[in-house]
Amino acid sequence: MADTAAGFDASKQGKAPDAFLAKHPKDSPAVRIGFVNSTVGYGLFAARKIVKEEYIFHEEPILKALFNEKFSSDKRIVDSQYQVYKDMAAAADRPNDKRHNNHFSTSDMKALQTAFPNFAAKTGVFPPHFAATHPILDNDLGMYLVHGRFDGSTITREEYEAYSAAVVVPRVNFVPTEADIREACLDFFKHYAFEDMRKTVVARVAGVDAAIPSSSNASSNACIYLLGSLINHCCTHKYTEEKGPNCTWRIGSTGLVRFIRDKHIAVQATRDIREGEQLTWDYGKREKGFVCECETCKTSGVIIGIGCGIV
Numbered sequence: 001m002a003d004t005a006a007g008f009d010a011s012k013q014g015k016a017p018d019a020f021l022a023k024h025p026k027d028s029p030a031v032r033i034g035f036v037n038s039t040v041g042y043g044l045f046a047a048r049k050i051v052k053e054e055y056i057f058h059e060e061p062i063l064k065a066l067f068n069e070k071f072s073s074d075k076r077i078v079d080s081q082y083q084v085y086k087d088m089a090a091a092a093d094r095p096n097d098k099r100h101n102n103h104f105s106t107s108d109m110k111a112l113q114t115a116f117p118n119f120a121a122k123t124g125v126f127p128p129h130f131a132a133t134h135p136i137l138d139n140d141l142g143m144y145l146v147h148g149r150f151d152g153s154t155i156t157r158e159e160y161e162a163y164s165a166a167v168v169v170p171r172v173n174f175v176p177t178e179a180d181i182r183e184a185c186l187d188f189f190k191h192y193a194f195e196d197m198r199k200t201v202v203a204r205v206a207g208v209d210a211a212i213p214s215s216s217n218a219s220s221n222a223c224i225y226l227l228g229s230l231i232n233h234c235c236t237h238k239y240t241e242e243k244g245p246n247c248t249w250r251i252g253s254t255g256l257v258r259f260i261r262d263k264h265i266a267v268q269a270t271r272d273i274r275e276g277e278q279l280t281w282d283y284g285k286r287e288k289g290f291v292c293e294c295e296t297c298k299t300s301g302v303i304i305g306i307g308c309g310i311v
């Protein structure tokens with residue numbers, strides 16, 4: 001992709017574009033999806049050598065809603081996220097009916113279903129048999145990239161089935177209730193949403209976009225990114241940078257990343273990454289809801305999960 005693509009114009013970047021020009025996403029595909037194991041699921045891997053501080057990719061969100069770590073504490077936030085989910089479900093039910101498909105195109109739905117098959121099966125947005133017969137993580141997942149390129153996936157059918165079997169198989173005849181769907185929806189946002197902190201957020205409540213002032217830092221926009229959401233956690237290693245996380249991210253334009261747009265995510269290497277290495281970052285100290293299997297924990301010689309603080 002050319003340097004001038006998607007809103008990036010070096011001539012308008014003020015006096016010092018050189019610092020990040022050297023490091024902006026390159027044309028050769030940088031990432032591919034791979035399988036870690038049946039508990040961790042998919043991960044994102046380097047498709048080539050990536051140098052320290054390189055902007056690996058820059059991606060537009062596929063979904064936006066309100067976000068709150070303590071989801072059930074604010075009804076507006078729960079309603080907002082659930083409304084986004086219901087819009088999705090309506091679009092999935094009527095992929096050819098443009099009147100009901102204002103927010104999600106058929107390819108959006110396909111990409112979401114492909115990236116998050118367990119969510120799809122749990123919520124019933126997509127019939128489980130669809131997940132089982134769908135091509136394995138194809139190139140549609142790169143369609144939200146603005147800079148950087150996607151190299152497809154190395155997921156085999158066996159790996160895909162190992163990961164999705166626990167959810168898809170027992171639920172072949174499962175008809176989710178409203179409560180099941182709500183729970184799966186909130187769970188989905190909890191595991192995959194990125195926070196974009198704002199003083200005022202736009203919520204989609206009862207089908208209408210409304211600006212809601214955020215009374216505290218607890219409420220912000222939640223953005224779901226197809227590739228960004230597939231990056232797994234790694235605890236920061238106390239002694240060596242080599243074993244800890246190798247990426248960082250930021251949302252929206254900042255002084256350092258001026259070429260990215262509002263709500264877009266930029267993923268940057270924090271050290272050199274060799275081809276085939278998994279991309280990871282530190283999810284931070286918040287409650288994670290999984291037992292950590294990262295390299296730092298595995299190689300610390302202590303109990304798995306110890307590097308995470310709160311599991």
Ligand SMILES: C[S@@+](CC[C@H](N)C(=O)[O-])C[C@H]1O[C@@H](n2cnc3c(N)ncnc32)[C@H](O)[C@@H]1O
Nearest residue numbers: 040041042191229230231232233290292293294
């Ligand atoms: C943002 S998703 C990352 C993509 C995910 N692996 C997938 O296949 O969809 C976060 C989820 O991945 C899993 N995960 C991420 N990092 C992990 C780690 N270090 N150890 C175990 N599971 C992890 C957890 O299930 C977590 O809720």
